[in-house]
Amino acid sequence: MISTTGASVRRVMMAFVGLMLAVTSALPSGRYARGLPLAPADDPFYQPPAGFESEAPGTILKQRDIHVAFLGLIPDPVTAYQLLYRTTAVNGSAIATVTTIFKPINPKKDRFISFQTAYDSSASICNPSYNYQLGAAQTDIISSAEQLILQIYLLLGYIVVSPDYEGPDAAFGPGRLAGMGTLDNMRAVSNFETLGLSSTSPMIVGIGYSGGALATGWTASLQPSYAPELKIKGWHPSNLTGTLLELDGGVFSGFSPAAVVGLSQPSAYGTELSALISSILTTEGASKINFASKNCAVADLLNFAGQSLFSTSIQSLGPELLYNPTIQSVLKENTMGVNKDETPTAPVFVYHATQDEIIPYSNASVMVDSWCNYGANVKFTTFAAGGHATTEVIAVADAVNFVEAAFAGTTTSGCTKNTELASILNPIALGVSLEPILVKLIDVLLTLGKRDENVKQNLDVLHETVTW
Numbered sequence: 307m308i309s310t311t312g313a314s315v316r317r318v319m320m321a322f323v324g325l326m327l328a329v330t331s332a333l334p335s336g337r338y339a340r341g342l343p344l345a346p347a348d349d350p351f352y353q354p355p356a357g358f359e360s361e362a363p364g365t366i367l368k369q370r371d372i373h374v375a376f377l378g379l380i381p382d383p384v385t386a387y388q389l390l391y392r393t394t395a396v397n398g399s400a401i402a403t404v405t406t407i408f409k410p411i412n413p414k415k416d417r418f419i420s421f422q423t424a425y426d427s428s429a430s431i432c433n434p435s436y437n438y439q440l441g442a443a444q445t446d447i448i449s450s451a452e453q454l455i456l457q458i459y460l461l462l463g464y465i466v467v468s469p470d471y472e473g474p475d476a477a478f479g480p481g482r483l484a485g486m487g488t489l490d491n492m493r494a495v496s497n498f499e500t501l502g503l504s505s506t507s508p509m510i511v512g513i514g515y516s517g518g519a520l521a522t523g524w525t526a527s528l529q530p531s532y533a534p535e536l537k538i539k540g541w542h543p544s545n546l547t548g549t550l551l552e553l554d555g556g557v558f559s560g561f562s563p564a565a566v567v568g569l570s571q572p573s574a575y576g577t578e579l580s581a582l583i584s585s586i587l588t589t590e591g592a593s594k595i596n597f598a599s600k601n602c603a604v605a606d607l608l609n610f611a612g613q614s615l616f617s618t619s620i621q622s623l624g625p626e627l628l629y630n631p632t633i634q635s636v637l638k639e640n641t642m643g644v645n646k647d648e649t650p651t652a653p654v655f656v657y658h659a660t661q662d663e664i665i666p667y668s669n670a671s672v673m674v675d676s677w678c679n680y681g682a683n684v685k686f687t688t689f690a691a692g693g694h695a696t697t698e699v700i701a702v703a704d705a706v707n708f709v710e711a712a713f714a715g716t717t718t719s720g721c722t723k724n725t726e727l728a729s730i731l732n733p734i735a736l737g738v739s740l741e742p743i744l745v746k747l748i749d750v751l752l753t754l755g756k757r758d759e760n761v762k763q764n765l766d767v768l769h770e771t772v773t774w
Contacts, residue, residue: 308309313485317746320593324758328747328767331651336397337521337705337731341371342441342442343436343439343440343441343442345430345431346404346431346433346435346436347430347431348432349436351368351370351388351390351404352390352402352404352430352474354368354390354392354402355367355368357379358392358400358402359399359400359760360738361392361394361400361596362392363392363393363394363400363486363489363493363495363533364391364392364393364489364490364491364492364493364496364533365391365392365438365494366389366390366391366494366497366498367389367390367391367392367402367500368388368389368390369387369388369390369500370388371385371386371387372386372387372388372406372410372438372439372440373386373439374386374406374438374439374440375438375439375440375441375442376453376503377444378423378437378439378440378441378442378443378444378700379440381425381440382408382453382457384408384411385408385409386406386407386408386409386411386438386741387406387407387409387498387500387501388404388405388406388407388435389400389404389405389407389491389494389495389498390403391403391404391490391491391493391494392490393473393486393487393490393491394486394487394490395483395572395573395574396480396483396498396573396574396575397577399573400475401425401473401474401573402469402474403469403471403472403473403474403487403488403491404433404435404469405435405467405468405469405470405472405493405495406434406435406438406467406468406469407465407467407498407501408456408460408461408465408466408468409465409501409619410460410464410465411463411546412462412463413463413464413465413467414464415502415503415504415508416462416503416504416505416508416509417464417465417508417509417510417511417645417713418464418465418466418467418495418503418508418509418510418541419459419464419466419467419510419511419512419513420464420466420467420468420469420488420492420495420510420511420513420522420525421455421456421459421466421467421468421492421513421514421516421518422468422469422484422488422512422521422522422525423452423454423468423470423513423514424511424514424515424516424517424518424519425437425478425517425602425603426478426516426561426564426603427476427478427564427598427602427603427606428472428475428476428477428478428479428564428565428567428568428571428598428599428603429445429598429599429600429601429602430474430475430476431445431600431602432445432476432601432603433470433472433476433600434468435468435470435472435589436483438453438468444638445602452515452518454722455515455698455702455705456468458702458736459706459709462706462710464709465503467491467492467495469484469487469488469491470487471484471485471487471488471491471521471525471572472484472568472756473487473571474573475568475571475572475573475574475752475773476568476571477516477568477573477574478565478567478568478573479520479564479565479566479568479569479574479640480568480569480573480574480575480640481521481523481524481642482524482528482639482640483573483574483639484520484521484524484525485523485524485525485526485527485528485529485532486520486528486532487521487523488512488521488524488525489525489528489533490533492510492512492533492536492774493533493536496508496510496690498534501608503599503725506748507535507536508537508629509535509537509539509541510536510537510538511524511538511539511541511709511712511713511714512526512540512542512543513541513542513543513705513709514542514543515698516664516665516694516698518543519543519615520543520700521542522542522543523543523642523673524642525541525543526538526541526543526652526654527642527643527648527649527650529649529650529651529652530648530649531648533648535773538651538652539652539653539712539713540652540653540654540655540708540711540712540713540717541650541652541653541654541655542654542655542656542705542708542709542710542712543654543656551628552665552666553664554614554615554616555612555613555614556611556612556663557610557611557612557663558572558599558607558609558663558664559607559610559611559612559613559614559615560603560606560607560608560609560610560611561603561606561607561664562609562610562615563594563597563606563609563610563615563737564598564603564606566583566595566598567595567598567599569636569640570583573638578632578635579633579636579637582630582632582633583595585623586621586622586623586627587620587621587633588618588619588620588622589678589741590619590620591620591621592620593615594609594610594620598608598610598632606642610710614630615627619703620772642673642676643672643676643677643680646680649677649680649681649682650677651680651682652683652712653683653684653685653712653717653718653719654666654677654682654684654686654710655685655687655704655705655712655717656670656674656681656684656686656687657672657686657687657688657689657697657701657704657705657726658670658686658687658688658689658697659669659688659689659690659691659692659693659696659697659731660688660689660692661690661691661692661693662693662694662697664694665694667688669739670686671686674686674721674723677721678721682721683717683718683719683720683721684721684722685708685717685718685721685722685723685724686721686722686723686724687701687704687723687724687725687726688723688725688726688729689701689725689726689728690725690726691727691728700726700728701726702735702736703735703736704726706736738765
């Protein structure tokens with residue numbers, strides 16, 4: 307049960323709903339029959355047919371029409387589909403997952419955007435494919451909120467697809483799993499005849515922020531070897547991989563138990579990690595891990611705020627956990643930029659805030675330097691005036707401009723770096739037609755507070771007033 311008198315929390319939701327209504331008013335109207343979608347664990351659509359293992363990665367196994375909505379309540383008047391497709395686990399075995407397709411009125415039919423949302427959870431109820439549907443309980447507010455950004459691309463005429471890149475186990479953390487899942491989503495969409503694409507080899511740009519950048523960055527890294535046939539025009543994996551040490555014991559330490567669950571899943575590193583994790587967890591630790599396996603990001607943050615994954619009250623190895631050879635091996639395998647043959651070949655745009663309170667700035671800068679040393683074309687923008695959430699909003703115009711340039715083939719070659727001091731959006735930065743959306747995004751910025759100060763304060767208040 308959550309009890310709070312936090313007016314600031316209500317302001318966040320009111321700003322969000324106001325933006326949803328503004329976006330809806332900018333799109334054609336339509337009528338939709340309301341239904342209550344099944345949770346992924348109970349929905350037969352998510353179960354692959356017998357013998358699917360023999361199909362090639364990216365093969366469409368099932369398809370359906372759906373209605374998508376903001377907050378599960380406000381219909382988004384676009385045509386929408388979902389595909390169940392075959393992809394690959396970390397160990398190379400066959401698995402299946404779902405992607406959601408948003409098709410606007412009069413779309414550009416020779417291209418699409420793959421939007422990896424930051425669902426940052428290890429429970430299937432948090433899958434974006436579920437949260438996007440009309441009538442769905444809004445279990446994952448992060449992917450719901452990122453629909454604001456997604457709408458900009460729809461209004462610009464782009465088909466947007468958003469995969470459940472964590473796979474059937476909802477495994478948060480294993481980057482290689484996310485990368486292969488995203489690439490196979492691109493293959494499936496490229497071959498989806500109902501969509502009416504003008505080519506079986508459409509142009510593609512992959513984008514994602516925060517946890518979505520983890521997926522997008524690994525997608526960019528693996529594409530040259532795993533799916534070289536895809537016509538990738540650019541990558542926008544902004545705000546890259548984080549570190550357990552930086553998050554540990556702070557307001558955002560709740561991401562850590564979710565990562566432990568995700569990395570230990572059968573489709574990820576279950577063979578290597580499951581027995582080890584089970585043997586070292588305390589009763590309290592097992593309870594926290596179990597909670598993370600059933601809940602989404604915000605609940606995880608509240609349940610584990612201020613606690614340490616390296617405490618002996620959680621697991622018996624204490625700080626020595628990171629020195630365990632198995633743990634070290636898994637973490638190394640999930641660090642981008644280590645291998646030269648896993649370097650993106652399409653242009654990349656990365657941005658990051660120096661004051662990011664979740665993912666250290668050094669993570670992004672080291673990653674960029676590594677890719678540049680290996681010959682990648684990277685534009686790296688440092689935002690000096692934002693926090694983690696505010697920077698995603700402030701950088702919207704730059705992100706859209708990169709996507710447009712990538713599709714046009716006009717991005718700059720080589721590696722460039724620049725610093726932006728902006729702390730607010732220009733309401734006409736993307737043209738007058740998108741001004742209503744950017745004005746509402748400015749309201750969201752004000753609600754988040756300078757450098758996310760209201761986000762952190764709200765989490766602290768909620769944590770103090772929550773009983774589970």
